Amino acid sequence: GENVEQHPSTLSVQEGDSAVIKCTYSDSASNYFPWYKQELGKRPQLIIDIRSNVGEKKDQRIAVTLNKTAKHFSLHITETQPEDSAVYFCAASKGSGGYNKLIFGAGTRLAVHP
Amino acid sequence: NAGVTQTPKFQVLKTGQSMTLQCAQDMNHNSMYWYRQDPGMGLRLIYYSASEGTTDKGEVPNGYNVSRLNKREFSLRLESAAPSQTSVYFCASNRNRGWETQYFGPGTRLLVL
Numbered sequence: 514g515e516n517v518e519q520h521p522s523t524l525s526v527q528e529g530d531s532a533v534i535k536c537t538y539s540d541s542a543s544n545y546f547p548w549y550k551q552e553l554g555k556r557p558q559l560i561i562d563i564r565s566n567v568g569e570k571k572d573q574r575i576a577v578t579l580n581k582t583a584k585h586f587s588l589h590i591t592e593t594q595p596e597d598s599a600v601y602f603c604a605a606s607k608g609s610g611g612y613n614k615l616i617f618g619a620g621t622r623l624a625v626h627p
Numbered sequence: 628n629a630g631v632t633q634t635p636k637f638q639v640l641k642t643g644q645s646m647t648l649q650c651a652q653d654m655n656h657n658s659m660y661w662y663r664q665d666p667g668m669g670l671r672l673i674y675y676s677a678s679e680g681t682t683d684k685g686e687v688p689n690g691y692n693v694s695r696l697n698k699r700e701f702s703l704r705l706e707s708a709a710p711s712q713t714s715v716y717f718c719a720s721n722r723n724r725g726w727e728t729q730y731f732g733p734g735t736r737l738l739v740l
Contacts, residue, residue: 556717556732557717557731559728602669617671619668619669
């Protein structure tokens, strides 16, 4: 079955710097790759996603890139702010049929220091 | 809209006790999911229900049962709790389509002694 590996497990940056989180997946049939942000004690919330027919997607300070050949995708956060501090999860899915089973990475704890 | 709600928020059980975690959504979603979250292991799928009346196993179904009571409600039951089931449990839902966002509930923190 699908396996998603996420690196690094922790990331510490200064406010204003960029942060990059990388994920690799094993199933070449996966075609949907969302990123979730989870603040301490809160529920995971989708921040951006990308489908396999797109190589890059941006939303203000957040961007995601996908390399299908290498089976990896990355989250890029520019001009980081203290409120970006959270745990970020990548996930992959084949999106088969009428529902999608998401396989999550282990998470990256991002700390943004003022 | 309340979105996805879960009860209880926190529960302490003794080994061997049983309990049911409740989940409800008011977004008219067809698909619902139960995950557990353990430190350093991300979110792992326990069971899911693609539509009312259907349920299927996820990655870690052992020790759990589920019931899709109606379109709105999806419950998770621990028949005989074990310390290994200490975790945070999240319910999620989305529309019955492959590339739809999953919306998560606030979670239930379960401690099994």
